[in-house]
Amino acid sequence: MNLIFLYLKKYRVAAIAALVMMGIELAVELSQPLLIAKIIDNGIREKDMTVVWLWGGVLTFSAVIAFAAGILSSFFASHASQGFAYDLRDKLYEKVQSFTYEVFSRFQTSSLITRLTGDVTQLQDTVFMALRFMTRVPLVVLGSVIMALVVHVKLGLLLAVTLPLLIVVLTWVMRRSSALFKIVQSRVDGVNGVIQENLTGIRLIRVFVRMGHEIGRFASYSGSLMKSTVAALRLTETMGPLIMLIVNAGIVAVLWFGRIEISAGQATLGETVAVINYSLRTIGAMSALSWIMATFSRAVASEQRISEVMSSPEGRGEIGSADVQVSGSHAAGENLVKQTHEEASIEGRVEFIDVSFSYPGSDIAVLEQISFAVQPGERVAIMGATGSGKSSLVSLIPRLYEPDSGIIRIDGENSSEMEVSRLRRSIGYVPQEIMLFSGSVRENIAWGNEHATAEEIEQAAAAAQIHETITGLPQGYETMLGQRGVNLSGGQKQRMTIARALVRKPAILILDDSTSALDAVTEGLLLKELKKMSCTTFLITQKISSTVSADLILLLDEGRLIAGGTHGELMKDSALYRKINESQNEEAAQHVQSTT
Structure with missing residues (x-):
């Protein structure tokens, strides 16, 4: 004992x-x-x-x-x-x-x-x-x-x-x-x-x-x-x-x-x-x-x-190891919040060099020999069939998992040698699974940055195309959300989580299929707002309309990067990308025809 x-x-x-x-x-x-x-x-x-x-x-x-x-x-x-x-x-x-995803999954x-x-x-x-x-x-x-x-x-x-x-x-x-x-x-x-x-x-x-x-x-x-x-x-x-x-x-x-x-x-x-x-x-x-x-x-x-x-191992730089020195105290939490919102020093340059990855306990390779480079402020669209490794790829950037081999560089520095807290302070992450917390609308958006002012919260909501919806609620930003945001629609919840990421003013923004519930008009307005921001954006999507203006499109298939380039380059060089484009154009034409 x-x-x-x-x-x-x-x-x-x-x-x-x-x-x-x-x-x-x-x-x-x-x-x-x-x-x-x-x-x-x-x-x-x-x-x-x-x-x-x-x-x-x-x-x-x-x-x-x-x-x-x-x-x-x-x-x-x-x-x-x-x-x-x-x-x-x-x-x-x-x-x-303090657990890494690998330890947490045990x-x-x-x-x-x-x-x-x-x-x-x-x-x-x-x-x-x-x-x-x-x-x-x-x-x-x-x-x-x-x-x-x-x-x-x-x-x-x-x-x-x-x-x-x-x-x-x-x-x-x-x-x-x-x-x-x-x-x-x-x-x-x-x-x-x-x-x-x-x-x-x-x-x-x-x-x-x-x-x-x-x-x-x-x-x-x-x-x-x-x-x-x-x-x-x-x-x-x-x-x-x-x-x-x-x-x-x-x-x-x-x-x-x-x-x-x-x-x-x-x-x-x-x-x-x-x-x-x-x-x-x-x-x-x-x-x-x-x-x-x-x-x-x-x-x-x-x-x-x-x-x-x-006795389980802690992640290096996670809360409980490097960031928090006073166990279980209020001072520890305040210390973490203060560190979380210090001015980030990361510009947003991301480079993958021959990166391979498989989930802990599995011999199946999810990603194989992935290599690409993204400059600060560029938008990267990632496409591929279900199970092609899109979410796994972006989860390696904030080090939710560590690659089996290869190097991931952030601003030229090997990410595995960076403090996790320093890296994640510079990242805004919108996961595929929507998660809202108990509390008001304002508190949910400010969850991304507790020191955000009312003006910054409203600016983030406006950029995420949710500000007008919020002001139409009974108590506006003070409206209390039900459990997991049950009193909001799917699209509203997605935009709320995007606003929560934007209020951090991140150097790197990751949107893991986070616009799937948005209509074309709303998605277009959101992408325009993101273009105005200086952050490097990774957007997982299945919509060609979201990739047209991207600086780089990565096309994945069964964990391999089979094509990369701009919309014009892929239309010229990738038969699969052309097929996806033609398929979505036909669907759009049939939809228009059926509604007239």
Whole structure:
């Protein structure tokens, strides 16, 4: 449990205070049977009420002390566990933010959510229980055995002989149940994944009338979780009766031999009662062992899952490595924002030299021997069939992935040797998958540059051809968006994401098929605005109308660059480009004819 000790170190004062208070409470509890023995032997049997009142008062006073110590122990344990969970969750989230795409792809999104929430909460509960109860249970058992030996050696030995057997049983159960609970947590990942997919794709599910299918799929995953949980709990819960049987056997032995010792005058009634009392306290502690084993086994599994994330490599220059020095603090976030919006020093010259790429874990080459050069301020249109490698090519520019071979140069500098944060500060990226965040329209556009003024936000929106639409909304730029922009159309959402990229005033702008939902007129106006900007633009498109004015057109086919040049050059030299042009012209003519 090195992870727990590492992040609990900051709260060691509270943790130690909780253990001290628990120790005081335990010491009082273990002294009570001894006090009761004195009351029986020296007070009740001798009919001396002075002794009864004296030790009875001590017993009452000690109970008050134990009560106060228990409350303070709970307070300090709560403080330590809550602070521990806050720091761990914060550091874990920061670690995820530092992942490269390659590392991120190793974990399912649902699994990361479970680790950030359920697994951290499990460790939090374990820390509290360890400081308040888990540490107490073995101490109660050990202390009861020791005190029983102090009261009467022979009777105490009858209780002590049960300990080795209990330790063997508990060790085996802990090892076995930890493995089972790790399976349980992976099943939780699966259930969360199904829930996430269903809630995200609820429209599609309803349109295709697949509700019954999805309910059945969820039931299947939920059933697997139930079976795994039952298997794990069955093991821990069946150990409870076995443990109780062993301890109860010890108590029966104490009663049997206690009677013999009393008859022989080798033990008093008070001593026998005290030993039995300690035995009963041992039973009380042991009754919680099945619950403690389940909690601890879950914690071991959760710690392993969190450690898998924490031990994953970080991307060089990502948040969490170079950019952020203060873990989990507000200052760290402010530091990142400040760095993100420093004046970029990149001009926008991009050069690919024999670049090849395949996705991690795959032997299939997505890009092969790609070479081209783009000067600052030029527009590059990238065309090709589905799966030809267009999105993969542009994802290499901001180093979302690293090429397998070849060199990518930005302003003449090898991009692999550049700080990722410095490179990405100069890039505006509009992904193929539209993503808007909770908040107002203004906040979504300003997400690209938190320091943007109201005027800069409106200028970016105007360039993206969305300003008039926004001003027509009920509260204009302050209009709150639904989840993932559900109250906007596809074209409006695309233009919003383009405005978010433009407000950065990037040196390099990447539009990954980001005009597919725009009509020809709107797209034409957008391209005119982009022409006025000084940024180098990479535009993935399937429309010839978008490539006509491009400075360079790259035509990809199955990961290879089969042609490159201007519209005029490709019309002259590329049969495939001419075919695409003729096909789109015919479609346009047929559309016009059908509407007249």
